[in-house]
Amino acid sequence: MKTTKKITRKPSDAAPTAPARAFAARRGGCYHVPMHASTTLAQHRLRAGMVGLGMIFDETYRPLFEQLHAEGLYRRDFGLVEVALTAVASRTGSRAERLQQSAGGRLGAFQSFTEPNAVGQLLPHVDAVCIATPDDRHFEPARQALTAGKHVLIEKPCVLRVQELDELQALARQHNVLAKVVYHKLADPDHKKLRTHYVDGNLKHVNHGYCSLLEPKSISGGQFAEWIKGRNPGTYVACHYIKLIDFTFGPAWKLSRITATGQRGLVGAATGPTWDSVQLQMVYTHPDQREAAFDIHTSWVTPDNFPGYVEQEVQFRFDNGVWNSHQRKRGVELCIEGKTPHQFKETPNHHYNGTFVEPWGERSQRGYGVEILRKFFEEVAFVEHGGPPHQRAQRLEDMRALTYNDVSADRNTVAVVQALEAILARHAAGQPGSMVEVNAPEGGLVLRVPGRPEPEVLCPQRV
Numbered sequence: 001m002k003t004t005k006k007i008t009r010k011p012s013d014a015a016p017t018a019p020a021r022a023f024a025a026r027r028g029g030c031y032h033v034p035m036h037a038s039t040t041l042a043q044h045r046l047r048a049g050m051v052g053l054g055m056i057f058d059e060t061y062r063p064l065f066e067q068l069h070a071e072g073l074y075r076r077d078f079g080l081v082e083v084a085l086t087a088v089a090s091r092t093g094s095r096a097e098r099l100q101q102s103a104g105g106r107l108g109a110f111q112s113f114t115e116p117n118a119v120g121q122l123l124p125h126v127d128a129v130c131i132a133t134p135d136d137r138h139f140e141p142a143r144q145a146l147t148a149g150k151h152v153l154i155e156k157p158c159v160l161r162v163q164e165l166d167e168l169q170a171l172a173r174q175h176n177v178l179a180k181v182v183y184h185k186l187a188d189p190d191h192k193k194l195r196t197h198y199v200d201g202n203l204k205h206v207n208h209g210y211c212s213l214l215e216p217k218s219i220s221g222g223q224f225a226e227w228i229k230g231r232n233p234g235t236y237v238a239c240h241y242i243k244l245i246d247f248t249f250g251p252a253w254k255l256s257r258i259t260a261t262g263q264r265g266l267v268g269a270a271t272g273p274t275w276d277s278v279q280l281q282m283v284y285t286h287p288d289q290r291e292a293a294f295d296i297h298t299s300w301v302t303p304d305n306f307p308g309y310v311e312q313e314v315q316f317r318f319d320n321g322v323w324n325s326h327q328r329k330r331g332v333e334l335c336i337e338g339k340t341p342h343q344f345k346e347t348p349n350h351h352y353n354g355t356f357v358e359p360w361g362e363r364s365q366r367g368y369g370v371e372i373l374r375k376f377f378e379e380v381a382f383v384e385h386g387g388p389p390h391q392r393a394q395r396l397e398d399m400r401a402l403t404y405n406d407v408s409a410d411r412n413t414v415a416v417v418q419a420l421e422a423i424l425a426r427h428a429a430g431q432p433g434s435m436v437e438v439n440a441p442e443g444g445l446v447l448r449v450p451g452r453p454e455p456e457v458l459c460p461q462r463v
Contacts, residue, residue: 047086049126052133053095063365066106078385087111087125089118123148134227146171151178157239179407187368205319209294211241214311220267220300233298234278258419258436273428276301307346415463
């Protein structure tokens with residue numbers, strides 16, 4: 001502790017009641033612990049560790065850590081908290097070396113650890129760990145970090161199996177820390193407005209929906225070429241929309257069944273396990289027993305000269321209305337001779353992540369892709385420094401109750417991902433047309449393959 005600031009506040013009327021806290025949690029919100037009339041706010045420090053230094057880190061985590069290094073993190077309920085990137089873990093360390101050379105002054109000093117046991121070497125030097133490795137490499141570093149008593153933030157999907165999710169949730173509770181997952185699209189202004197209309201009752205009873213996210217070939221053939229063998233774009237990005245649907249229109253309904261198909265032959269063999277594009281359908285059942293079906297189409301073989309970096313849209317039909325949203329066509333078109341559509345896209349999405357020269361001359365990088373990460377560090381700071389130590393357990397439970405990002409609220413999303421992976425694996429093995437039933441008599445996730453009388457239980461626990 002280097003400096004201490006004395007701040008006098010007026011007493012609050014009363015602490016939020018349990019129902020008020022529950023209401024805020026259901027709405028994805030937060031409340032602040034009331035301060036005493038005289039409160040000493042210390043300048044605290046959170047040490048952050050990063051596992052994985054690829055494209056996601058460079059686009060979102062790096063600019064956030066640069067901002068936090070320059071400005072710190074401040075909120076009235078926890079005061080000033082210095083957040084520092086103190087350690088990174090990667091396979092070879094080459095990207096970390098380049099990062100230290102190119103951005104070391106904007107990030108501060110950090111240690112770099114490489115395999116074997118990069119995560120194990122990182123853990124003694126940090127308080128919170130962010131994991132941005134390929135999706136099939138999330139579980140083990142998250143397990144190690146939670147076991148070591150570190151707060152954890154995991155890129156979507158957090159894990160690929162419900163059984164792994166249950167283990168992470170149990171470890172987080174055992175060691176009294178947060179386990180969170182990044183779904184940055186929940187912070188997209190359009191998606192937030194959709195949920196606002198639904199919560200306020202303007203849009204009633206969703207019937208069906210369609211979501212699409214198509215990425216250029218440079219994704220599968222460039223940035224992610226090292227890890228896409230045997231993988232699929234559905235697991236990689238459909239989870240954004242699975243979570244959007246589950247979070248926005250839940251939690252009263254029940255996930256019922258999942259089907260999927262897809263195409264192969266461009267990024268891998270036409271008969272192999274690597275998929276070019278995937279079409280997923282999931283069906284929910286409302287309390288009134290009416291069903292709602294949602295189709296999610298994903299691809300990473302869109303031509304690189306497509307005018308937008310990614311093609312994203314959602315359409316939802318309600319009893320009393322329709323919602324259509326296109327994340328590429330937000331009113332901006334750009335043409336620069338010799339530079340569009342490759343160096344700059346013709347229809348850019350500046351809401352997600354953009355670099356700007358502010359009116360006051362400062363250069364900045366911001367957008368919901370960065371803001372959603374900042375919220376995690378606010379939640380950690382609130383748990384650790386948002387009030388007296390004896391109230392930490394209550395603050396921890398309050399942050400776990402935020403259903404937009406806590407792993408405890410991610411069962412449906414992970415269940416759909418696990419079902420999708422199993423269906424595509426059967427398809428690649430020459431058995432297309434499988435269906436996964438949720439909470440069937442045989443178990444929580446039950447794979448039913450055409451022509452096979454005996455089902456396969458993917459997860460015995462109820463979803």
